[in-house]
Amino acid sequence: MAHRLRREIRLYLILRGAALRAATQYRGNVLTTMLAGAAYQGSGFAFVWVLLHTFGTVAGWSLGQIAFLYGMRLLSHALWLVTMDGVGLSDVAIREGQLDRMLLRPANPLVQLATNTRSLMPFGDLSMAILVFGIALTVADVDWSPAAVLFLVLAVIGGAQVEASVVVVIAGLSVRILDTWAFRLMMLDAFDTLGSYPLSIFGSGVQRTLTYVLPVAFVAFLPASVVLGRTGQLAVPAWLGYLTPVVGATLFTLAYLFWKRQLRGYQGVGH
Amino acid sequence: MALITVRQLTKEYVRTKAVQGRFGTLRTLFTREKERTLAVDHIDFSIDEGEVVGYLGPNGAGKSTTIKLLTGVLWPTSGTVEVAGPGGPVVPWRDRQNLARRIGVVFGQRSQLWWDLPLIESFTLVAALYDVPAPRYTSNLARLRKLLELDPFLHTPVRQLSLGQRMRGDLAAALLYDPPLLYLDEPTVGLDVLAKETVRGFVDESNRSGRTTVLLTTHDLADVERLCRRILLIDHGRVLYDGAVDGLVARFAPYQEVLVRLDGDQPDGDRLDLGGFSGEREHDGRWRFRVGRDEPVHRLLAAAGDGWQIRELSVVESNLESVVKELYRERRDG
């Protein structure tokens, strides 16, 4: 078991490396693509920054605190994007028959799908994440005990798993229905749009929906509230904020099982 | 010894009917209407170690589906497949990864190589995926480089290769880990005459010296004539014929055709009776007779004495191509 896992991780790294080398073949596009990834995420932060420049706080959150929240969510987002970008392109891979080839190889199909990308945009997301989070660390007032740091690391990984589980479920769906593009666009956009802002700007109904139905709040808002000591405004129990690592691991496992189940029903393309 | 055993293999595609119109994709998710097509219908066959089998059938006959079932890409509706090997037989879809190490698969239409990277990188990646030990990788690569003449483009990105070069690369990638079983799906499609011959020669060589068992689907019957001793012909998901190439010709084309050119004045009309055989006029002026395999051709020659002089006579053997053409035509008409 451990041996098999080690092998899959080694293969993952080899394949990811190959995908990166392939992406850098188009030199002219390397820089612009990374800039585009950064601009995509950065324009959202620029919006908050300009807003706070005028108003000072939004729903009681200062610039440093929002930067912390924004940076945390971007780190989670970049983490799943950098590692599993290819899963987000599952419908293309299936339509073009690449999944057939993945099923013919002695390696986990999800590992192969995850590395099946030619985009460098995730690294733009990642650099913006590091930048925003770096700014936050210099401005925000955070308790830096070892326990808090450990929680932060686990929460970022958990947040990445929450987002990744949504993408894996959609990949599972695209095994059955070939065109999931619009579906994925809407789901990912919901995370992109809502994940990085203090959800206390909404009423308690929306907050609960974004906690229990579409778990956007677990990605950054709830754990950041805990770390920043801002749990007073939450419409849901504050201890939920500590659960992000568990929620992430659970959702990702369920998503993986769903994907595996869907693969059994794979009908191939063009028979 | 049977390497592949197929029993009562059946695949029925069940597709949810796509809903057209607004929110079609979303509505498709919840609809219950199904479409069913039986692509493979209770087929049985087995393939022995060292055989080269041509798997033939018109488009839509169920060829690709069978290959996908044999390679574990699809789960069947019912029936079973076993692939023998060290450590016992494997059911493809149940133990995909284990099977993967025993088979090489080449699709003529779709490359498994890494498109943007130099060809050699695809080989190192395949070696890693299939856990090929370094010494074996080195010796296998050296052999394949020589056999397939890969050296001139080993460091060229795959996207810049010609179709023939790419196919040679694909063949090398499929055999790099010494699979005892090779599936070739249209390996010569789109290739020029020379490239086709390279591919055929290589497959033949792998089969002869490497004891690689080959299952080949193709529309180019020259591939079959050059490589296969046995044919599996399927249509509508069922096996129509399973046996030797010669047998197929004997069974489905029990006569040969004789072309005759006459000297001097030509007879009127489009038909000519000669020695009890009835001939038809060809557009080049020759006459075409169908003569049963057991019937004496010399009667035709003897009959020529009474009035008509034969200047030229040739016997056309019915070949695979004409037989298969005939079969496909019957299918379309029937």
Added chain:
Amino acid sequence: MRRALRGYRAYVRAAVAIRLQYRITIFASAAVTLLWILLVTRVWSAAYQGRDTVAGLSRESTVVYLTLASLQAIVINSPLMWIMAARVRSGEVVFDISRPLGYPGQMLALQAGTSVTQIAVTLLVVPLAGLIGGLSGPAGLAAGLLYPVALLLGWMLNGLLSLLIGLTAFWTVENTGIAVLYRFVAAFLAGASVPLVFFPAPLRAVADALPFRYIVYQPAAIYIGQVNGPAARDGFVVAAGWIVLLSGLTALVWRQAYRRTVVHGG
């Protein structure tokens, strides 16, 4: 001339038909826009918190501005750049060039067709957008009359800019990076999520010096009465100036691209 016009009309119609095949995509982007309106108006309302007017804008006007701006910004996300790059990559661009209609004209017609469908869908979701964000009538008769004119100028500017970005494909083939970059930088500097009056001075200077503001900010600001009278008139003059300048630049770049493709064989 008449024949050329008929040709362009056919192009617009074809673009509409293509877009309609991807209805679900259009509705998905409408849904995404509505979600954005929900977020951006709530964030702003939370920021106002009790204050009535900030930087000369009331909370209500800001919400109307943001709702309009988000809808207008849809036009910035046009498939034109992707289509151009895909046709360069596949080589189909040769057919485009060999048609009797000019290539830039064809692409603008394509953009127009795309916009027709986008506008139709946008109009459909306007009531919802009003419900989620907030809408009211224009600031006055003049504002109501000038708004469509400003929109048209903005649309032309965006079309030309998209075309220019798309033309980079003739050099780089792959242009996803620059296309996405354009989409987000242009949307931000156009004022899609923040009315330009709130920009800090240096950023404001940058936004003012660039043409993007005429795509989103200028029309929406006219609508809510933030920009009127001489300021509106000056805006029209500058926007028209940009259109002339960018048309010239497009013609120039196109000539280079054409030479590159036809003379050097791609």
